[in-house]
Amino acid sequence: MNDFVEIVDVGPRDGIQSQSTLLDTDTKIEFIERLIDAGVRRIEAASFVNPKRVPQMADVDELVSRLQKHDHVKYIGLVLNRRGFDRAVQSGIDQINCTTVASETFCQRNQGASVDEMFRTIAEIVVEAQAAKQFVGVTIAASFGCPFEGEIAPQRVATMARQFADLGVDEIALADTIGVAVPSDVSRLLELVMPEIGAIPLRVHFHNTRNTGVANAYAAIQAGVRIIDASCGGVGGCPFAPGATGNVATEDILYMLQRMGIGTGISIEKIIATAKWLEGPLGSAMPAMVSRAGLFPPVAAA
Numbered sequence: 001m002n003d004f005v006e007i008v009d010v011g012p013r014d015g016i017q018s019q020s021t022l023l024d025t026d027t028k029i030e031f032i033e034r035l036i037d038a039g040v041r042r043i044e045a046a047s048f049v050n051p052k053r054v055p056q057m058a059d060v061d062e063l064v065s066r067l068q069k070h071d072h073v074k075y076i077g078l079v080l081n082r083r084g085f086d087r088a089v090q091s092g093i094d095q096i097n098c099t100t101v102a103s104e105t106f107c108q109r110n111q112g113a114s115v116d117e118m119f120r121t122i123a124e125i126v127v128e129a130q131a132a133k134q135f136v137g138v139t140i141a142a143s144f145g146c147p148f149e150g151e152i153a154p155q156r157v158a159t160m161a162r163q164f165a166d167l168g169v170d171e172i173a174l175a176d177t178i179g180v181a182v183p184s185d186v187s188r189l190l191e192l193v194m195p196e197i198g199a200i201p202l203r204v205h206f207h208n209t210r211n212t213g214v215a216n217a218y219a220a221i222q223a224g225v226r227i228i229d230a231s232c233g234g235v236g237g238c239p240f241a242p243g244a245t246g247n248v249a250t251e252d253i254l255y256m257l258q259r260m261g262i263g264t265g266i267s268i269e270k271i272i273a274t275a276k277w278l279e280g281p282l283g284s285a286m287p288a289m290v291s292r293a294g295l296f297p298p299v300a301a302a
């Protein structure tokens, strides 16, 4: 297989957001710059949320104003509502990603709005974003399962994806927010979703909570997905399973892709070095497996 997959590193937002150790703005910028130096070209860097709810993002306006401009590098900022969208536009961040949830209960608890209300909010945001020529994508969280409702009917997710596609969003992402999917779930859902969204790029966000994250990424690639979220070092817990692993690790995904002959433009060695560096400021070990085991074939000593 000779191909290319784009990795979106979500470490600087999704990864660190749930960490109890707060990073200062300089450290966040260094993390982002290290990822860029490793070859990452899209980075989830910010979320425009209430700082009282998410203390790790309290400096988001300053952070975004200090992000370095690099050719071909795009920074993504997450928004959950109208106010967040206005702040994101004001900040000048490159790409805006709205989040909704496939499950009614989870949506109301997490977003404080029903699925229908979220759709209407996102529809308004998309109209404005399009008028301003602002990139806007949508993530459907809990696409593979809900901590409150359990199973999510794949058809429900496909219908939501179709509605967002009809709005003309720039990208649609499916997230396994609680890390319950297995590869056959991924194949089945993608088979339903992909015909509904036509040419709109599809991104997937997997968690390794139950050790299926890399296998799910493989299933998504086999189905034709070419944009995958991952976080350097695997930083980022699963908010519904304290102590459990969350985001799939960038280096674990890179290792698989590299061995499959799929290009990413990213240096796995530099990602591993960044994961090891990040252990310092966060004061904890990273869950990524490739960083512990090392590369294969082994890199010859200089």
Ligand code: MG
Binding pocket: 014, 205, 207, 236, 246, 247
């Ligand atoms: Mg995540």
